[in-house]
Amino acid sequence: MTKPHKYTASELLAILAARQLKDGQVVFAGVGVPLLAATLAQRLHCPGLTILFEGGVIGAFVEPGQLPPSTNDQRCTKRANMVLGSAEVLLLLQRGYVDVGFMGGAQIDQYGNLNSSFIGDPDHPKTRLPGTGGGNDISSLTNMIVAMKHEKRRFVEKVDFITSPGFIRGNNTRAESGLPQGGMFRVVTELAIFSFDDVTKRMKVLALNPGVTREEVQDNTGFDLVFNGQTSVTEPPTERELSTLRMLDPDRLFTA
Amino acid sequence: MPKRKKRPARQWRRARPMNVIQDTVQPYNVLRENLARRDRSLREKVVTLEEAASFVNDGTTVGIGGSTMSRTPMALIWQLIRARKKKLSCSRCIISTDGDLLLASGVSDHIVSSWFAQGILWGLSKVMRHHIEGGHARYDEWSHMAIGMRFRAGAMGVPFMPMRSMLGSDVAKRRPETKEIDCPFTAEKLLLVPALNPDVALIHVQRCDAYGNAQIDGLQFMDIDLAMAANRVIMTTERIVSNDQIRRAPDQTKIPFFCVDAVVEVPFGSAPHECYGVYEPMLDHLEAYVKQVNSDPVGGMQKYLDDYVYGPKDWNGFLSKIGLDELVAASRRGRSIYDD
Numbered sequence: 001m002t003k004p005h006k007y008t009a010s011e012l013l014a015i016l017a018a019r020q021l022k023d024g025q026v027v028f029a030g031v032g033v034p035l036l037a038a039t040l041a042q043r044l045h046c047p048g049l050t051i052l053f054e055g056g057v058i059g060a061f062v063e064p065g066q067l068p069p070s071t072n073d074q075r076c077t078k079r080a081n082m083v084l085g086s087a088e089v090l091l092l093l094q095r096g097y098v099d100v101g102f103m104g105g106a107q108i109d110q111y112g113n114l115n116s117s118f119i120g121d122p123d124h125p126k127t128r129l130p131g132t133g134g135g136n137d138i139s140s141l142t143n144m145i146v147a148m149k150h151e152k153r154r155f156v157e158k159v160d161f162i163t164s165p166g167f168i169r170g171n172n173t174r175a176e177s178g179l180p181q182g183g184m185f186r187v188v189t190e191l192a193i194f195s196f197d198d199v200t201k202r203m204k205v206l207a208l209n210p211g212v213t214r215e216e217v218q219d220n221t222g223f224d225l226v227f228n229g230q231t232s233v234t235e236p237p238t239e240r241e242l243s244t245l246r247m248l249d250p251d252r253l254f255t256a
Numbered sequence: 257m258p259k260r261k262k263r264p265a266r267q268w269r270r271a272r273p274m275n276v277i278q279d280t281v282q283p284y285n286v287l288r289e290n291l292a293r294r295d296r297s298l299r300e301k302v303v304t305l306e307e308a309a310s311f312v313n314d315g316t317t318v319g320i321g322g323s324t325m326s327r328t329p330m331a332l333i334w335q336l337i338r339a340r341k342k343k344l345s346c347s348r349c350i351i352s353t354d355g356d357l358l359l360a361s362g363v364s365d366h367i368v369s370s371w372f373a374q375g376i377l378w379g380l381s382k383v384m385r386h387h388i389e390g391g392h393a394r395y396d397e398w399s400h401m402a403i404g405m406r407f408r409a410g411a412m413g414v415p416f417m418p419m420r421s422m423l424g425s426d427v428a429k430r431r432p433e434t435k436e437i438d439c440p441f442t443a444e445k446l447l448l449v450p451a452l453n454p455d456v457a458l459i460h461v462q463r464c465d466a467y468g469n470a471q472i473d474g475l476q477f478m479d480i481d482l483a484m485a486a487n488r489v490i491m492t493t494e495r496i497v498s499n500d501q502i503r504r505a506p507d508q509t510k511i512p513f514f515c516v517d518a519v520v521e522v523p524f525g526s527a528p529h530e531c532y533g534v535y536e537p538m539l540d541h542l543e544a545y546v547k548q549v550n551s552d553p554v555g556g557m558q559k560y561l562d563d564y565v566y567g568p569k570d571w572n573g574f575l576s577k578i579g580l581d582e583l584v585a586a587s588r589r590g591r592s593i594y595d596d
Contacts, residue, residue: 031376054400055323056475069377069539072324072350074474074532074593086323086349086477087404094401094420117397122430128388128395129380132427133350133371136399140421162426177424178436178445253377 007237009149009190010255012209014040014245015237017102017147017188021046025099028052028092028138031071033147034102035062036245036254043244050081052098054134056089058082064248090134093141096181101138105148107159110203110223112166112184112196114139114146115159122161132163139164143185150189150220157223167201174201192217193234197226207232281415281450288413290487296514300466305571308490308520309335312344312456318364319407319454319486320348322526323477325375325537328354329458329492331525334574337361337565347452349403349478352529353542356383356549360557361565365393368452370400378546386553397427402434402449407478409451410485416448423447457486459511460525462534464491465499468516471508474532474593483511490518492525494534524575524583535590538582 007015010033017037021027023046029038035053039062042049051060055072059081062068068075077083092098106129107115116135120126138144144166148154166184167174174183186206187194193207204226205217210233218225249255282290309332312318322328333354336344346358347368355372358364360383372395373381387393398406405417416435422428423436423445435448459479464470470491472479483489491511496519502509525531528538528545548556568574575583 055326056477069375069537070324070326072326072475072477074326074530074536074590077474077532078593083475085404085480086475087401087408087481090401090404117427122426125389127380128385130373130384131369131371131395131397132399134400136425136427137401137421140399140423140425162424165424168424174424178420178447179424180444 007242008255011242011245012190012237013147013149013188014255015241016193016209016234017145018044018241020145020186020188021049021100021102023048026050026052026097027100027102028054028098028142029071030103030133030135030138031068032104032254034104035071036067036249037147038102039248040241040245043248044241052089052092054086054089056084056086058084058089062248065250067249067253090137093137098142100185101142101144101182103135103138103144103146103164105146105154107154107156108146108148108187109156109159109166111168111170111201112144112146112187112203113159113162113168114164114166115161117163118161120160135164139166140179140182142182144182145186145188146184147188150191150217152220152222155221155223167196170201171199191220202226204228205231207234209234210236282453284413284415287453294488294517298467298513301468301516301519302466302496303518303520305331305335305520305522306339308332308492308518309339309341311488311490311518312336312341314342314344316455317345317347319452319457319482320346320351320354321457321459321477321479321482322529323348323475324350324352325529326475326526327460327477327479327531328352328526328529329460330354330527330529331522331571332458332460332490332492332520333357334565334571337363337561347403347454349400353545354529356381356557357561357565359383359387359393360553361561367393367395368398368403369395370398370403374546375542378543378550382550382553383557396431398422398431398449399427403452404478404481405449406452407481407485409449410453411481414451416450418446418448420446452485454482454486456488456490457482458490458492459483460492460522460531461511462494462531463497464493464516464519465497465502465513466519467499467513468511468519469499469502469509469513470511470516471502471505472510473508476510480510483515488517489515490520491516492520492522494523494525494531496521522571525571527575527583527586528578530586530590533590533593535583535586538578538586540582541578
């Protein structure tokens, strides 16, 4: 058993996120922790994982120590199966070829809506964030895993702006908005793993990470979390997971 | 193959101007008339960077090729800044430090994109924030696929494309140019996004011939649709090769000569960004840039423009300021994509 504090929060995040992927899946990965976690999964339990990048890459196989600074850099294509246009790779989501979308997030709400556009009033924003990139397309069209830091200001009751839709306002509002497919599947943080209620579509706690209490998760969350009966406890990162992760990101580009 | 004499470069006849920036779909007949007026004959089009920049008129719409830090037509953007262009409306699928430069120099006051920062490694662009939050410029946000569908509609000669993302989000709500419809076949909700036919596209490639037949290695992003959609195309290229060489590998040609109005040979024309298989991004330069401009988005940016854009005698002067060590290191990494 690994002792506490032998890993950083972002290492834990990458490892727990990687565990959510299954061999044989087609996963559309954003840059940062998702790219790293998908690559980690590929080196561990998912050798048959197919990774897509919005720059226009199918079947990426990122090299250790050569993590690309964006999903539009040449490094994304090394040892890939195919390069294609950005619109073409995004259209694969629309057609339905992608099993899982895998992204980070700046701000999320109880229905899994993500905001990466504005903090404050969009007409007079306190902060103009970079925007959606492919995030809106991915979250609109496939099942999503989001890996993000757990802070009260990031886990809010209602996002200031829905950049990438989760379940909109819960219940059937996502489908009624014209998004009949996909939706939030998992949210992974350094504190816990979350899923969404089948009916209300509100975020619920699936598992707590090692040493984390219910109170701690709730205290760091800006809305009331659903705790349904038994919540399990996540297995801590193994030596193999940690050493593989550090081999992939020796410069701590995404796991500082 | 036939030889053609080079004709002297001349100011392009101006396409019929649009009355509203970028948000309006051009009527089909206008689109066709603008295209019919272009000289699409097989002719040599090689011009200098200065001449190419003079073809871009103030107040027009400009589509920028590549994505993020890749195959950015940086040399031409750099020249547009030196030529003190004004009020360009610039669209790019994902825009990075080139967006900073366009806003801070006053060349552009309107960016159409899906993502705008300096790069994921550096968080938010303080330059973008200064200009957008301060109301000095507009940044219209679309989803990445929506930008692609807008260029594609433009390339197809149709006024819109239907798509299934952006629905239900606030991204669509903030874009009055979109229309939500019930599909006439299935009654499903669809979002229509309007065609984007920029007045001029700026595209950088690894190689093309003097006629403009352009070959792109690696990631092509949205450049083919962008070239077909635009009313003019200025192609900058790492090297100009013979038409015979193009014809030896026609499958590599991604943009045909009749889309292209000018060709400029600019080695390291995407620096400090990358050009696939030739050089990777020059991250030392970019890191120093980000540090300087994010600590002072006005003064730091002005100093960068003075030192790196207005100051150098020419593009090679700019490259010299980046420095030989970094150019060599970036080239070495760039070419390594072809190593086993």
